[in-house]
Amino acid sequence: xxxKSVFDIIGPVMIGPSSSHTAGAARIGxxxxxxxxxxxxxxxxxLYGSFAQTYKGHGTDVALIGGILDFDTFDQRIPQSLDLAxxxxxxxxxxxxxxxxxxxxxxxxxxxxxxxxxxxxxxxxGGGKIQxxxxxGFELNLSGMNPAILVVHNDRFGAIATVTNILMKHxxxxxxMEVSRKERGEVALMAIEMDTNIEDDVIEELKTLPHxxxxxxxxx
Amino acid sequence: MFRNVAELVELxxxxxxxxxxIMIQQEIDITGVTREEIMGKMxxxxxxxxxxxxxxxxxxxxxxxxxxxxxxxxxxxxxxxxSLSGNLILDAVSKAVATNEVNAAMGxxxxxxxxxxxxxxxxxxxxxxxxxxxxxxxxxEFLFTSGAFGFVVANxxxxxxxxxxxxxxxxxxSGMAAAAIVEMAGGTPSQAAEAMAITLKNMLGLVxxxxxxxxxxPCVKRNAMGAANAxxxxxxxxxxxxxxxxxxxxxxxxxxxxxxxxxxxxxTAQGGLAATPTGRELEAKIFGIALNKSE
Numbered sequence: 001x002x003x004k005s006v007f008d009i010i011g012p013v014m015i016g017p018s019s020s021h022t023a024g025a026a027r028i029g030x031x032x033x034x035x036x037x038x039x040x041x042x043x044x045x046x047l048y049g050s051f052a053q054t055y056k057g058h059g060t061d062v063a064l065i066g067g068i069l070d071f072d073t074f075d076q077r078i079p080q081s082l083d084l085a086x087x088x089x090x091x092x093x094x095x096x097x098x099x100x101x102x103x104x105x106x107x108x109x110x111x112x113x114x115x116x117x118x119x120x121x122x123x124x125x126g127g128g129k130i131q132x133x134x135x136x137g138f139e140l141n142l143s144g145m146n147p148a149i150l151v152v153h154n155d156r157f158g159a160i161a162t163v164t165n166i167l168m169k170h171x172x173x174x175x176x177m178e179v180s181r182k183e184r185g186e187v188a189l190m191a192i193e194m195d196t197n198i199e200d201d202v203i204e205e206l207k208t209l210p211h212x213x214x215x216x217x218x219x220x
Numbered sequence: 221m222f223r224n225v226a227e228l229v230e231l232x233x234x235x236x237x238x239x240x241x242i243m244i245q246q247e248i249d250i251t252g253v254t255r256e257e258i259m260g261k262m263x264x265x266x267x268x269x270x271x272x273x274x275x276x277x278x279x280x281x282x283x284x285x286x287x288x289x290x291x292x293x294x295x296x297x298x299x300x301x302x303s304l305s306g307n308l309i310l311d312a313v314s315k316a317v318a319t320n321e322v323n324a325a326m327g328x329x330x331x332x333x334x335x336x337x338x339x340x341x342x343x344x345x346x347x348x349x350x351x352x353x354x355x356x357x358x359x360x361e362f363l364f365t366s367g368a369f370g371f372v373v374a375n376x377x378x379x380x381x382x383x384x385x386x387x388x389x390x391x392x393x394s395g396m397a398a399a400a401i402v403e404m405a406g407g408t409p410s411q412a413a414e415a416m417a418i419t420l421k422n423m424l425g426l427v428x429x430x431x432x433x434x435x436x437x438p439c440v441k442r443n444a445m446g447a448a449n450a451x452x453x454x455x456x457x458x459x460x461x462x463x464x465x466x467x468x469x470x471x472x473x474x475x476x477x478x479x480x481x482x483x484x485x486x487x488t489a490q491g492g493l494a495a496t497p498t499g500r501e502l503e504a505k506i507f508g509i510a511l512n513k514s515e
Contacts, residue, residue, distance in 0.1 A: 001375045003371060003374040003375050004250055006243050006262075006364060006371060007265075009333045009371050009396075010265055010333070011331060012330070012331055013330045014328070016326050016338075016435065017335055018435050019338075020380055020381070022335065023335065049382070049488070050487045050488050054432075055433075056507065057489070058434070059326065104382040104383065105380070126374065126379045126388075127379050195252075
């Protein structure tokens, strides 16, 4: 089931005018920022489908940037987010893409701060609900609504088991998990959604495991 | 967990409880959050709805000037005592319009199920409130009942205009409201489902064709008619009228119609009213303003 909570239907409380194009866009931006871990200095947003056609009218641009500034869907500063981003020294570019995507409301966000760079693809599926469908070329299916960790690792046998063993040891229940790789034996990604928040010491413990390259926390 | 309207009705009738109660129980089961917290969260959503209606009834204007002030016109008209279709319906309509005018003005609203269709559920709720005198708890339950029907539509069809057209947004909202009105008025769970079916049948095929891509024209007036549709369908169901096509099949038909709807009519501002000469003229004028604003 795509929708799990009644508050996906009666909610969110948000700044208008569109749940998919404003609230959903703000959420995509905010999850992308969480994945990046800090405020980027350079942002390039590519918009597809209905997002590309109507983003100015719906405030999709201000909502995405508002999300990247860490604003929630109901934050009254969203309408001014482009100006606020400029003041904070964030370089923002929007690109309207003509390509047809699987979902009509798709945004591809590239973020960098001179040191690191990430690329996130998010879709807004209606009523303010979103999915993150791609991170740095890895396919994903994350809602951004539950605590989650992303584990970049080498594609070796046992790598996944060592991670889930640690979670078991700390009594952390996995609600949803996906593994994705570009090529066999190369770098792979585990996306793990959990029912509870994960503590820093658990993250540190995961980082010490063999074949684990990077562990990133993603919390709502 | 209910997957469709038939299961939802069956659960409510076998336990002899309201549909709202089934939705609340499911929310507790899925999230593990306490009943008090869930009720509190919906109470806060209700407050946001009240504030939006209040603000809209004082009169708002959108940035573009395309929408705003119609809720006030309607309230004044109701006061004049000349209304033909009845004060309760017009009150629902004006409050639905008020909410959407606030939404278009980038004000704070609660999506039900989306922002573009956010007027119908609160509009009808605050209108029938004056007739039925519900407690605060019953008003909160109205939102859970609406949510239960919306939940089924969202999971089995769509609540996105870009995916399914306006039938998926105002159509869904209207059906949700109709079902909740029936329950608040003392109707049975089956009657609530009949109201949802009757409402949605009359919204099938409704396209999403916003002028300039804005959630303004025709969205605000579609919320008005969505509210009126919900009121009439609720009365029909309460009168004992049933839908020949079961509610779940109507929802499925809505989904399939959405899938076959041309992209131009699914929130891309390429067809329908958006593509009329006046629609295009407004778009050119507005994008002139918007472009200057963002650069």
